[in-house]
Amino acid sequence: MHRESGTTTRTTPPHPTSDVLVVGAGPTGLLLAGDLAEAGLDVTLLERRAPGISNLTRSLVVHARTLEQFDARGLAEDVIATGHPVTSLQLFGDVRMDPTGLPTRYPYVLVTPQFEVERVLAERARKAGVTFAYGNEVTGIRQDADSVTATVRTTDGATGEYRAAYLAGTDGVHSGVRRALGLPFPGKAVIRSVVLADVRLTEAPTEPLVAKADGDAFALVAGFGDGWYRVIAWHRRRQADDTAPVDLAEVRELTRLAHGTDYGMREARWMSRFHSDERQVPEYRVGRAFLAGDAAHVHSPAGGQGMNTGLQDAANLSWKLIAALRGRATDELLDTYHAERHPVGRTVLRSSGALIRFALLQTRAQRVAGALVGQVVKHVPPLTRRAIAQVSGIGIAYRRGRGDHPLTGRRAPDIRLADGSRLYEALRGNRFVLITPAYETPELGGRDTTRLAHGTWRGDRRTALLVRPDGYIAWATDTMDRAARADALAAALLHWTGPAEQEPAAAASARR
Incomplete structure (x- = not known):
């Protein structure tokens, strides 16, 4: 093993033990591991990739509720510095999300690439003492009354084991933890052959984030504020396998069909193709193992809720694991992770699915009906506020028990305290x-x-x-x-x- 930036990086597993094993070094796993380590727990973060953060990421927005979670960790300003705040997010048609009226310190949508969020969270995790074990893919899990053991395969083909009191699978849509637990991932593909690219434009769009559809083509263009733009584009009649190559000419054409212009698109720093699923695992907890983020739920990119929902999963789970390991909580508290977060994942799946279906309505009759619904949402303030609160995460609440005070389970706003602090x-x-x-x-x-x-x-x-x-x-x-x-x-x-x-x-x- 060797030391790197204050972090132990293992390439072969010497059967180590920890308080918690976190599997997957994306945003969800990094936030969870950092929380646990800052509380003084021994945390090992297993990652099948080699060291280094990939910039081939789909997420590009951080919503207000996630910024509040970062604020509670002293990270909000660092994340904000990586991105570009926007005050209008187009949902479908001419219906927009205007977050400026949200009751929060962060009444906007922060446009920033996922790899920047990962960078901030990784730096925090390293400083907190998380042990990063790169090149380790989980292939099996076994549990007993006191611990959970993960069998791993390294990049050189060796096998080994890691053991801990608890394990969290945050290893994405193709989760090895989920497979090892034998959990199904029911659902279906919503949209195929979606093209992503980070490009430079000669002509800037009139807004920092704009989505348009025209006939069979759809394209979203969002600026990062540094001269680069993320393009997410799709064509109903041009379906290709995820492995099919993407070139700049295809990105230009899809954007031009949807927007009427390609904005003078030129240089691309990366391009990719993917399909979007709607899936959710039935159980977020199996004994001493938990699932969070894309390992537990995936949905359409509409509304930019994917990464944000995973980060909220981590924020919900971390303090409960800390309490359990410090002997302050019963097993029932750990059960509340599934009870609280599974309904949220289901709601996000449905709402993001509704947004993508509105954007991709096929027949003229469907588009007319969708436009009418959009106008209702746009011109009925309670519906508009509810949609904004849902997408931003500010309006998400957990179910309270019978007899509990009406405020129980609701998000607490950033109350100004008597001593002047927040x-x-x-x-x-x-x-x-x-x-x-x-x-x-x-x-x-x-x-x-x-x-x-x-x-x-x-x-x-x-x-x-x-x-x-x-x-x-x-x-x-x-x-x-x-x-x-x-x-x-x-x-x-x-x-x-x-x-x-x-x-x-x-x-x-x-x-x-």
Whole structure:
């Protein structure tokens, strides 16, 4: 093994053990591994590729809710610096998403290539101490009561094993972890022979991100803000295998057919062809193994929700694994990962599928009907706001239990706290944040997992909130009965953060 930028890079596996194995060094795996390592856990990140980040990536937008998750990790400004904020995103026809009214610090869509997001997340993971094990492809998984073991094949054909308390498969649409777990991936191909290219243009489009369809052709053109543009193009009657070569002439023609111009397209730094599926695994958890990102769900690129949904998966799972490994959580908390994220993945699959179907309506009658629906969405503000909230992630909430406060499961906005700081600053370090009115200072029982902050929910001086590390509200109360309020808070803290002054539980059984 050797040291590289503060990170141990293994090319052959000496049967090492870790707290968590993360399989797949895309954005989802990098965020998850970084979260776990920053919490002091021993994390090994297995990646079948050789070292280095590939720029052959499809994702090009980061939405507001993902930027909030980056903010809670002190990464938002680094990611924003890589891209180009835009304030209008065309969904289909002349229906646009205007995120400027979203209740967030980030009321825009950030256009940036996926490899830039990976670069920021990889730097953070290295600094946190994640062990990167490149050239290792998972071929099998076995589990017992205390650990999970991954069998791997290296690039030189050798085999070996890695062992940990838990494993997360974030290894993409062709996930080896999913196959090793024997899980199906039901669904179908939505659109075939999609052409992607990063090109230079002689004439800049009138908008930084514009999508158009004309007859059988569709093309989206988005500027990265540095002179390069991403083109995603497709033609209904020109279907080719994913392995068929792409040349600049084809990209020019498809763009010209859809937009009426190719914008003087010239140099290309890369080109590719792919097909888009709609698929979702039925279970996100199998014992000590979890699936996240494209390993768990894939859908059409419409709305740019793919990478963002995977990153939200990671944000949901990381704090729960940390709590489990520190002995602060029951197995039921780990079950909530599937319970919360599977419905979100299904919703994104349906909404992105609806968007692509609107864009690709075939007959004149279908296009007329689609235009009418588009006008309804465009001119009925509640529908427009709901669509924007859904695509941006700001409107996503988790189901609350019977009898829970109406705020439970909802995203917490970036509340301005009484000391002048912000909620998402207080969340940094994988902490819960208890927000109470200034007159109330409850005892936290020595819990170093929870920070007490004074603030108000939209000016309401009665509401107290317990915010989870992923920025969702775990518990809330409005009662003014002091005894009932204290009892409810004590029960919430016990349920979510464990007993006061709980000794950390090491994953010793997985290391024996």
